Amino acid sequence: MSEVKIIEFEEGWNFMQMGITKLKKILEGEELCFSSQEYMMLYTTIFNMCTQNKPPPNDYSQHLYDKYREAFVEYINYTVLPSLRERHNEFILREIVKRWANHKIMIRWLSRFFHYLERFFIARRSLPGLDEVGLMCFRDLVYEELKGKARDAVIVLIDKEREGEQIDRGLLKNVLDIFVGIGMGKMEYYENDFEDAMLKHTAAYYSRKASSWIVEDSCPDYIKIRVSHYLHVVSETKLLEKVQNESLVVYTNQLLEKEHSGCRVLLRDDKAEDLSRMYRLFHRIHKGLEPVSNMFKQHVVAEGMVLVQQAEDTTHSKSETPFFVRKLIELYDKYMAYVTNCFSINSLFHKALKEAFEVFCNKIVSGFSSAELLASYCDNILKKGGSEQLSDDAIEETLDKVVKLLSYINDKDLFAEFCRKKLSRRLLFDKSANDEHERLILTKLKQHCGGQFTSKMEGMVTDLTLARENQNNFQEYLSNNPSPSPGIDLTVTVLTSGFWPSYKSCDLSLPVEMAKCVQVFTEFYQTKTKHRKLTWIYSLGTCNGNGKFDSKTIELILGTYQAAVLLLFNSSDRLSYSEIKSQLNLADDDLIRLLQSLSCAKYKILIKEPSNTTVSSSDHFEFNSKFTDRMRRIRVPLPPVDERKKVVEDVGKERRYAIDACIVRIMKSRKVLPHQQLVAECVEQLSSMFKPDLKAIKKQMEDVITRDYMERDQENPNFVQVFSLNQ
Amino acid sequence: MDSPAANHLDIFDIYGRYCDIMSGAYATRNLVDELQKTRFTREALNQLMKLVDSSLHIRATIFEEVYKLKLRLNLEADFSEFSRFYDFVFFVIRENRQKNITISKAVTGWKIVLAGRFRLLDHWCDFVEKNQRYNISEDTWQQVLAFSRSVHENLEGYDREGAWPVLIDDFVEHMYRIGGVDTISNSFCFSCGDSGAQPFEDSFPG
Numbered sequence: 061m062s063e064v065k066i067i068e069f070e071e072g073w074n075f076m077q078m079g080i081t082k083l084k085k086i087l088e089g090e091e092l093c094f095s096s097q098e099y100m101m102l103y104t105t106i107f108n109m110c111t112q113n114k115p116p117p118n119d120y121s122q123h124l125y126d127k128y129r130e131a132f133v134e135y136i137n138y139t140v141l142p143s144l145r146e147r148h149n150e151f152i153l154r155e156i157v158k159r160w161a162n163h164k165i166m167i168r169w170l171s172r173f174f175h176y177l178e179r180f181f182i183a184r185r186s187l188p189g190l191d192e193v194g195l196m197c198f199r200d201l202v203y204e205e206l207k208g209k210a211r212d213a214v215i216v217l218i219d220k221e222r223e224g225e226q227i228d229r230g231l232l233k234n235v236l237d238i239f240v241g242i243g244m245g246k247m248e249y250y251e252n253d254f255e256d257a258m259l260k261h262t263a264a265y266y267s268r269k270a271s272s273w274i275v276e277d278s279c280p281d282y283i284k285i286r287v288s289h290y291l292h293v294v295s296e297t298k299l300l301e302k303v304q305n306e307s308l309v310v311y312t313n314q315l316l317e318k319e320h321s322g323c324r325v326l327l328r329d330d331k332a333e334d335l336s337r338m339y340r341l342f343h344r345i346h347k348g349l350e351p352v353s354n355m356f357k358q359h360v361v362a363e364g365m366v367l368v369q370q371a372e373d374t375t376h377s378k379s380e381t382p383f384f385v386r387k388l389i390e391l392y393d394k395y396m397a398y399v400t401n402c403f404s405i406n407s408l409f410h411k412a413l414k415e416a417f418e419v420f421c422n423k424i425v426s427g428f429s430s431a432e433l434l435a436s437y438c439d440n441i442l443k444k445g446g447s448e449q450l451s452d453d454a455i456e457e458t459l460d461k462v463v464k465l466l467s468y469i470n471d472k473d474l475f476a477e478f479c480r481k482k483l484s485r486r487l488l489f490d491k492s493a494n495d496e497h498e499r500l501i502l503t504k505l506k507q508h509c510g511g512q513f514t515s516k517m518e519g520m521v522t523d524l525t526l527a528r529e530n531q532n533n534f535q536e537y538l539s540n541n542p543s544p545s546p547g548i549d550l551t552v553t554v555l556t557s558g559f560w561p562s563y564k565s566c567d568l569s570l571p572v573e574m575a576k577c578v579q580v581f582t583e584f585y586q587t588k589t590k591h592r593k594l595t596w597i598y599s600l601g602t603c604n605g606n607g608k609f610d611s612k613t614i615e616l617i618l619g620t621y622q623a624a625v626l627l628l629f630n631s632s633d634r635l636s637y638s639e640i641k642s643q644l645n646l647a648d649d650d651l652i653r654l655l656q657s658l659s660c661a662k663y664k665i666l667i668k669e670p671s672n673t674t675v676s677s678s679d680h681f682e683f684n685s686k687f688t689d690r691m692r693r694i695r696v697p698l699p700p701v702d703e704r705k706k707v708v709e710d711v712g713k714e715r716r717y718a719i720d721a722c723i724v725r726i727m728k729s730r731k732v733l734p735h736q737q738l739v740a741e742c743v744e745q746l747s748s749m750f751k752p753d754l755k756a757i758k759k760q761m762e763d764v765i766t767r768d769y770m771e772r773d774q775e776n777p778n779f780v781q782v783f784s785l786n787q
Numbered sequence: 788m789d790s791p792a793a794n795h796l797d798i799f800d801i802y803g804r805y806c807d808i809m810s811g812a813y814a815t816r817n818l819v820d821e822l823q824k825t826r827f828t829r830e831a832l833n834q835l836m837k838l839v840d841s842s843l844h845i846r847a848t849i850f851e852e853v854y855k856l857k858l859r860l861n862l863e864a865d866f867s868e869f870s871r872f873y874d875f876v877f878f879v880i881r882e883n884r885q886k887n888i889t890i891s892k893a894v895t896g897w898k899i900v901l902a903g904r905f906r907l908l909d910h911w912c913d914f915v916e917k918n919q920r921y922n923i924s925e926d927t928w929q930q931v932l933a934f935s936r937s938v939h940e941n942l943e944g945y946d947r948e949g950a951w952p953v954l955i956d957d958f959v960e961h962m963y964r965i966g967g968v969d970t971i972s973n974s975f976c977f978s979c980g981d982s983g984a985q986p987f988e989d990s991f992p993g
Contacts, residue, residue, distance in 0.1 A: 735949070735950035736948060736950075755953055755956070758950075758951075758952070758953045758956070759953050761950075762924060762926055762927065762952050762953065765924070765926045766886060766887070766924040766925070766926060772926070772929075772950070778949060778950045780950070
């Protein structure tokens with residue numbers, strides 16, 4: 061092998077040059093190809109020139125490595141760049157793509173010819189590999205010179221497409237592949253040389269366009285499609301962000317406040333579709349929905365306040381109040397539909413709706429709290445001949461709404477108390493339209509507010525059923541024992557006192573006829589149970605009696621008190637106020653009300669002296685035998701006592717107990733607490749029934765301290781602790 | 788506790804016993820026996836109270852007695868001493884072991900005890916006489932002392948979120964409402980002549 065002839069560099073390189081020239085011709089489009097023999101020869105030449113290492117100058121490795129690079133440089137300078145420089149716009153992109161493809165072919169072939177260099181020379185000296193050298197040549201010479209031009213051309217194309225033109229997406233994809241490929245696995249080139257500029261441009265573009273975007277919410281979707289077609293995937297999120305930022309975030313307020321298309325206007329004009337579009341747009345942005353939900357809230361509050369004002373202006377009597385609640389329900393329906401349909405039940409909007417309703421649902425309307433109005437509204441639905449005539453389904457639906465509205469009302473306990481009052485009226489005076497509906501509302505309330513909320517009312521309904529049974533037993537008892545006959549038909553409704561609202565019971569001296577009844581029933585009741593105390597509430601009783609007037613007999617439907625007054629006139633024709641008072645043992649205000657209803661109102665069954673419209677203690681009364689009416693049966697109404705004040709007072713008292721119990725309960729479990737926290741926990745625990753005010757809690761706390769259940773901490777008066785004696 | 792002895796008892800003896808009972812409870816405060824100590828203190832105070840009630844002479848002139856006591860005691864130096872005296876006053880003007888004292892008694896008591904120590908004293912007493920309907924509890928009585936110490940004449944130092952009794956909250960509200968916060972400081976200047984008007988800067992003991 062020592063015979064091998066030394067190849068001089070000139071000689072060897074000339075041979076290589078031939079191969080390179082042929083390769084260039086192929087790249088320029090000539091129909092040539094390398095035979096495997098040619099390829100072998102070229103490779104062998106390099107091999108030989110690198111391995112003839114006897115005298116050091118004959119190892120041409122370094123020389124060849126340099127020449128390898130030169131081959132690229134030369135080709136680029138003489139062929140590639142000139143052809144690129146004369147092209148512009150889309151054409152330069154096409155040329156670049158073509159040249160890039162060629163360059164990669166050139167690298168592939170040349171690196172094969174020179175492959176032996178890679179084996180020892182490059183590896184030993186840690187030089188850049190052959191592929192890398194080729195790429196670097198392209199990057200330094202072509203890419204660096206033309207990247208700006210190419211980028212601009214790409215952006216121009218993208219703009220064209222944004223404006224709706226058809227473009228060669230494949231071309232763009234290929235160009236961008238160069239930006240990615242040139243980084244040799246790193247994205248820096250792509251990011252710095254292209255993406256940055258593109259994002260900036262996009263931002264500028266969309267900020268110019270932003271105002272017209274409002275209607276076209278589909279923009280983000282549109283971008284998404286384009287990205288998958290030719291942009292590198294990492295740009296997608298960035299691009300989306302950019303677009304959103306420019307077209308929405310920056311313009312959020314402007315958009316929302318716009319005079320003709322802003323959120324407020326959309327709400328005002330009920331543009332549901334636009335609102336849902338707005339929701340879809342803004343929900344992509346971080347915190348984007350907050351301003352929208354705020355506006356929603358403000359809008360609902362404003363609408364609600366209008367209702368309050370309207371009710372304030374038109375409501376002068378209680379009978380008109382259903383109007384307000386009905387309007388509230390309509391308002392609720394409308395905006396709940398928005399939350400569901402436009403804002404896809406987003407919790408932010410749910411909250412906004414709740415907060416908005418809480419604002420105006422807790423306003424006092426013409427002196428009535430909404431708790432009371434809502435209770436009256438229920439009463440209207442549930443009672444016989446109420447002003448709301450609804451089908452069964454409609455009733456159920458309306459009751460549902462009422463319960464929902466109730467959740468916005470702070471004074472739930474007040475509602476419960478009014479409800480109970482109305483329920484007792486319906487039950488006792490047989491005004492309830494439908495038992496099922498009564499149970500229905502109780503079930504609904506129970507679901508929403510807990511069992512405690514409705515337990516008394518449920519007890520009332522049950523009581524009435526039991527009372528009917530009891531009455532039957534009483535009838536049976538009477539028919540079996542004819543001796544203790546009450547003398548008149550008697551119906552007694554026995555109630556459990558704890559369930560029902562408290563009623564004033566007074567020691568009316570009953571006329572003998574009635575006293576007999578009471579006695580008979582008491583005897584009967586004692587046969588059933590001995591451990592219960594019967595309290596008679598005469599104020600809730602009714603009596604049907606015949607009034608024998610000169611012209612005809614009229615059946616009178618009276619309250620027990622009224623009947624007691626009239627019965628006195630069976631034995632005397634004329635009585636003074638004080639005589640009546642002493643015989644019946646009634647308080648003045650009750651008696652005045654009674655006499656007024658019998659002598660000064662529509663039916664003048666008694667003649668008052670002097671004849672005027674107010675009853676005073678010096679008046680005299682006489683039975684009016686001339687009285688007559690076209691009806692055979694009349695109800696003599698007794699003006700109801702205004703119970704509102706009492707209900708409110710009762711609720712106030714209940715609240716004090718509730719707060720008290722709550723404080724004790726909390727302190728029992730916590731032992732020591734800062735004052736603030738105790739207050740906060742109280743509010744929290746009681747909020748399902750009412751919103752206790754701070755002062756009320758503090759008062760009860762003082763009370764609990766005075767009762768030695770808890771004490772202030774010696775060192776820190778802002779802390780309270782369970783009093784040690786009671787531990 | 789035989790009753791003849793009670794007749795010889797004067798306010799100084801009572802205060803002395805009161806101090807013994809209270810300091811006995813506090814000095815040997817011991818976690819294990821705390822419950823017992825509290826019981827013991829209570830029982831002792833009840834006995835003392837019976838004694839006071841049986842001494843008609845003291846009962847009848849209680850405010851003069853308290854004033855005498857105040858003059859005799861060296862209250863300027865030590866706040867804890869004053870604080871105890873203040874608590875004692877509530878204890879001793881309570882009648883028949885009731886828990887609360889009437890408004891008129893409380894106001895008289897404050898005027899004696901807090902004179903020169905509470906810059907808003909006149910406003911306070913006025914307010915209580917006009918607006919309070921219920922008796923004054925021990926807690927309220929004690930908190931008034933704390934209030935008088937922590938609040939300046941312009942109501943600075945009052946924390947709305949604090950655990951003050953409602954009566955004090957109402958008072959502060961009332962002062963703001965009558966817009967008197969500035970004028971108060973003027974009227975305060977008159978009472979400033981009293982040497983004791985300096986606010987106490989020493990802190991609570993222990």
